[in-house]
Amino acid sequence: xxLQSLKMAWEAIVSNKLRSFLTMLGIIIGVVALVVLVSLxxxxxxxxxxxxxxLGNDMVTIxxxxxxxxxxxxxxxxxxxxxxAVGEVAPGxxxxxxxxxxxxxxxxxxYGTTPAYYTIQGLTLKxxxxxxxxxxxxxxxxxxxxYNTAEELFGKPDVVGEELTIxxxxxLVVGVLEEDxxxxxxxxxxxxxxxxxxxxxxxxxEPYINxxxxxxxxxxxxxETQVQNFMLARFHQDEDAFNLVNMSSISDAMSTVTxxxxxxxxxxxxxxxxxxxxxxxxxxxxSVTERTKEIGIRKAIGAGKKSIMLQFLIEALVVSLLGxxxxxxxxxxxxxIVTLVAKTISFSMSLGVVLLAVGFSSAxxxxxxxxPANKAAKKHPIEALRYEG
Amino acid sequence: MTDxxxxxxxxxxxxRALDGANLTIRxxxxxxxxxxxxxxxxxxxxxxxxxxxxxxxxYILDGQSIEQYSEEELAKIRNKKIGFIFQNFNLLSRMSAxxxxxxxxxYQRMHINERKANAQRALDRVGLSDRSNHKPTxxxxxxxxxxxxxxxxxxxxAILLADEPTGNLDSKTGDDIMALFHELHRAGDTIxxxxxxxxIAKQAQRRIRIMDGRVTEVGA
Numbered sequence: 376x377x378l379q380s381l382k383m384a385w386e387a388i389v390s391n392k393l394r395s396f397l398t399m400l401g402i403i404i405g406v407v408a409l410v411v412l413v414s415l416x417x418x419x420x421x422x423x424x425x426x427x428x429x430l431g432n433d434m435v436t437i438x439x440x441x442x443x444x445x446x447x448x449x450x451x452x453x454x455x456x457x458x459x460a461v462g463e464v465a466p467g468x469x470x471x472x473x474x475x476x477x478x479x480x481x482x483x484x485x486y487g488t489t490p491a492y493y494t495i496q497g498l499t500l501k502x503x504x505x506x507x508x509x510x511x512x513x514x515x516x517x518x519x520x521x522y523n524t525a526e527e528l529f530g531k532p533d534v535v536g537e538e539l540t541i542x543x544x545x546x547l548v549v550g551v552l553e554e555d556x557x558x559x560x561x562x563x564x565x566x567x568x569x570x571x572x573x574x575x576x577x578x579x580x581e582p583y584i585n586x587x588x589x590x591x592x593x594x595x596x597x598x599e600t601q602v603q604n605f606m607l608a609r610f611h612q613d614e615d616a617f618n619l620v621n622m623s624s625i626s627d628a629m630s631t632v633t634x635x636x637x638x639x640x641x642x643x644x645x646x647x648x649x650x651x652x653x654x655x656x657x658x659x660x661x662s663v664t665e666r667t668k669e670i671g672i673r674k675a676i677g678a679g680k681k682s683i684m685l686q687f688l689i690e691a692l693v694v695s696l697l698g699x700x701x702x703x704x705x706x707x708x709x710x711x712i713v714t715l716v717a718k719t720i721s722f723s724m725s726l727g728v729v730l731l732a733v734g735f736s737s738a739x740x741x742x743x744x745x746x747p748a749n750k751a752a753k754k755h756p757i758e759a760l761r762y763e764g
Numbered sequence: 765m766t767d768x769x770x771x772x773x774x775x776x777x778x779x780r781a782l783d784g785a786n787l788t789i790r791x792x793x794x795x796x797x798x799x800x801x802x803x804x805x806x807x808x809x810x811x812x813x814x815x816x817x818x819x820x821x822x823y824i825l826d827g828q829s830i831e832q833y834s835e836e837e838l839a840k841i842r843n844k845k846i847g848f849i850f851q852n853f854n855l856l857s858r859m860s861a862x863x864x865x866x867x868x869x870x871y872q873r874m875h876i877n878e879r880k881a882n883a884q885r886a887l888d889r890v891g892l893s894d895r896s897n898h899k900p901t902x903x904x905x906x907x908x909x910x911x912x913x914x915x916x917x918x919x920x921x922a923i924l925l926a927d928e929p930t931g932n933l934d935s936k937t938g939d940d941i942m943a944l945f946h947e948l949h950r951a952g953d954t955i956x957x958x959x960x961x962x963x964i965a966k967q968a969q970r971r972i973r974i975m976d977g978r979v980t981e982v983g984a
Contacts, residue, residue, distance in 0.1 A: 379870050390858050672854045675815065676868040676915065677843020679836045756815050760854070 376685070384690040387662070388697070398658045399698035401651025402739070406702025406732045409644035410724055411709050413637050413731075418714075418722035420633035424626055433595050434495055435602055436467065436588045438618040443610045446583035449489075449511075449572060455589065455605060460597040462590040465492035466572045469586070470579040472542035474568065476528040483524055483566040485541055487575020495590040503535035503550030506571055510549075514573040518546040522554040524566040541568060542578050595623045645735065651698070652739035659691050659747035670751055671759030684752040691744025692737060699736035703729060781807040782818070783977035789923070789956060794949040796957040796968035804977040806927075809958050813925050814842045826922040843871050847916025849926040853908045855900040861887065861911045862896040868919045886914040890944060906937035913944065917953075924948065924955045930964060942967055 388395040439447065452464045465488050474483045486492070493505045501522060510517050518541065525534045525548075537548045576582055591598035599621045610616035663670070670683060703724070710722045781804045789795050799805045810816040811823060814830060817838070823830045826845055833841070848854075855864050865883040874882070887893050890910040900908050909929060916924055926945070930938035942964065949955055949969075957968055965971050973980050 376873060386858055668854070669856055672856060673867070673871075674839060675813070675842065675848050675854070677839050677871045677919075679839035679871070681836065682839075682871055757810055760815075760850075 376682070377689070380682075380686050380689040381693065383686050384693045387690055388693060394658060395694060398654055398694055399701060401654035402648065402695050402698030402736055403651075403702040403705065405644065405648030405651040406699050406736060407706050407709065408647050409641060409735070410703060410706035410728050410732050412640040412644050413728050414706070414710055414722050414724050415713070416633055416637040416640060417725060417728075418720050420630065420637075422720045423629060423633070433591050434497075434588055434622045435591070435595065435599050436620045436622075437586070437602065437606065438620075439585045439606075439616065440618060441610070441613070441616045442583060442585075443613065443616055445609055447585075447587070447609075448583060452489075452584070452587065455587075455602065458598075458601045458605060460592055460594065460601045462592040462598075463491040463495055464587060464589050465489045465495050466584045467492065467586045467588050468572065468575060468579065468581065468584060470542075470575060470581075472578070474524070474528060474539055474541045474566070476537070476539040479528050479530075481524065481527050481566050483541065483568045485518075485575055485578070486567060486569045487572040487579070488569060489572055491590075492569070492588070495588050499553040501551050501553045502533050503548070505550055506569060511571040511573050514571060514577065516544060516546045516574060517549045517571070519550040519552065519569040520548055521552050521567045524568055525551045527566055541570070544578065546570065595621060599624075641731075648735055648739060652695070652743040655691055655694055655740065656743035656747060659687065659744060660750070662690075663687065663747050663751040666751075667754060667759050667762040670754050671756055671762065674754070674756035675760060680752040683754075684748045687748035687751045688741070688744045691748065692740040695736045695740030695744075696733070699733055702736075703732060780977050782811070784821070785974070785977065785979040787972065787979050789954065791922075791954055792949075792952050794945070794955045794957070794969040795972060796959060796965040796970070797972045797974060798959055798962065798965040799974035800960055803974045805958055805960075805974055807977075808974060808979075809925065809927055812923070812956060813846050813848060814838050839871075843868055844919060845922040847919065847921035847924045849909070849912050849916050849924065849929050851928040851931040853900070853905075853912045853932070855908055855911055855915075857900050860897050860899055861892065861903065861914075864900070864911055865915045865918050868915060872919065883914075883918055886918040887911070889917055889948075890914045904937070905933050906940055909933065909937075909941055910944065913941075913948075917948070922954060924953055926955065926957045928959050928961075929957070930961075931959075938964075 449466065452466065455461055456464045468487045469484050470487075471482055472485050474481055488506065489511050490506050490508055492498075498505070500519075503519070505519055506517070509515070518539075520528075520534065522532055525532050528534075528539060529537060532551055532554075534548050534551060538545055539548065540546065572584075576584075589598060589602055599619065603619055606617050606619070607614070673683060707724060710724060714721050714723075783804075785804070785808065787808075797805060797808065807816070811818050812825075814825070815838075817823075817830065817833065825841070828841075828845075830838075830841065842848075855861075856867070859867075862880075862883055865886050866879050869879040869882055884893065884896065887896055890913050892907060892910050892914065895903060895907060895911075900911065903911065909932075913924075913929075929945075930941055933941060945955055945957070946967070955968075957964070959965050970981070
């Protein structure tokens, strides 16, 4: 019976192609809006989240604004490193200085730090080595350059063993980092260089550590709590004395924002699907009136209420699902094109979105087909037979 | 059929379309019901055809009493026991002749192979087996009426109920259709023919006249 109704529905749809297509258009547009918008948000979220993770998702940074007379020195970092949830600790103080090599110069951000910084920040070396403990202990004038800094000053990346001046002092380049191609690096720009903390603090005339980063030994949130408590104890329970940033909480916030965004856009798209559903109902009502005679004939030769109802309901359902299918195909095409244009970010339809679109379309076909189908089924056979349309 | 009464109220006024009509049609008979328009002819046909139920009285069809059935049950009875043939054929123009004949069998949920065979057999009986894939619009009026008769025959009903079957046809094709009815009658089908044309009515075995809702036998 269902198969027969499907066949009848198909015949009815094919017999009036333009009208069926226009009816479907509402659903097609709705589905495209839903799938494309949600997929775009998901694709962008995926890209941003992976960027944040590459920045060092499992890292807590602390900036000290007011040391309350008990400043943090390099030796104090051992106390923080001794906390159970803390893996490694490194200072991250910085200053701006002019770096010169020959006739080329650039303003660089010089970070004063220790070897632990390398693993905490998740850096990778391209050439040479990173800072060593001996460099910090001896306050050696050695530096590690970022890839773009080396290119800017020397015109080439492989500059290990070269000498340059930063802030008027001569430094030996011992290493160059891998090129940073992430979105954030290109957004923030700038040139950076890394020197032993002891050297940088002397140059900056800043004997205390006002910025440090901590890597967790396990759970990042636990690390955050422990470090927070340590700092509160040190700074007389003054929460405003320092600023603590947990990178994983940033990515959590990010995913909350994008989740809300995709819900919002999906909601707007769902409204257009709803409008498409009203279009289906409209056309189905016209169709039922037009086919009053057909309904009369079918009833006279023995079609019951249920058969007529089923026939028109399935017709509405087929229209909406066919529209959904076209919509999905069109969405796929659009996303492929967007991916081609955007280059860096790949957008794809997730199974969830497809299922959502199919589910929503069938629900709409069913809901908006119900009233016209019921109207058709309720027609009295004698009056329907007499109808001349 | 005993004491069938059907009362319509039109604009607050009661109209007795059928007033105690009594009628018996036996199996294998060819009966014509004749009467002018407004005589209650259509009402009688609707009740015989189970499109409508009487307000009072008893109607026994094929040993089964048709009382206040629900619409769904009436549809089943129409499907199995009644074969309708209309003045204006009432075929579905989108479908081929064969599909039109298959339609009542679809509602019986008959299996596809059996259904095709039955429909083809019915088309053979009306002499249209070579036109089975034509759409009604591609057929002449007489051929369309033959398809309609085939559709009525397909379910092997208790009664063939023909409402002015020749009304929309010229006299030549009308005669052909009447010849077909005689042939079906000889083969044992029960035929009830409703018409206002005396000439057509005379061809039946038995004539029944209906006037102002009352039924009288005209005689064989």
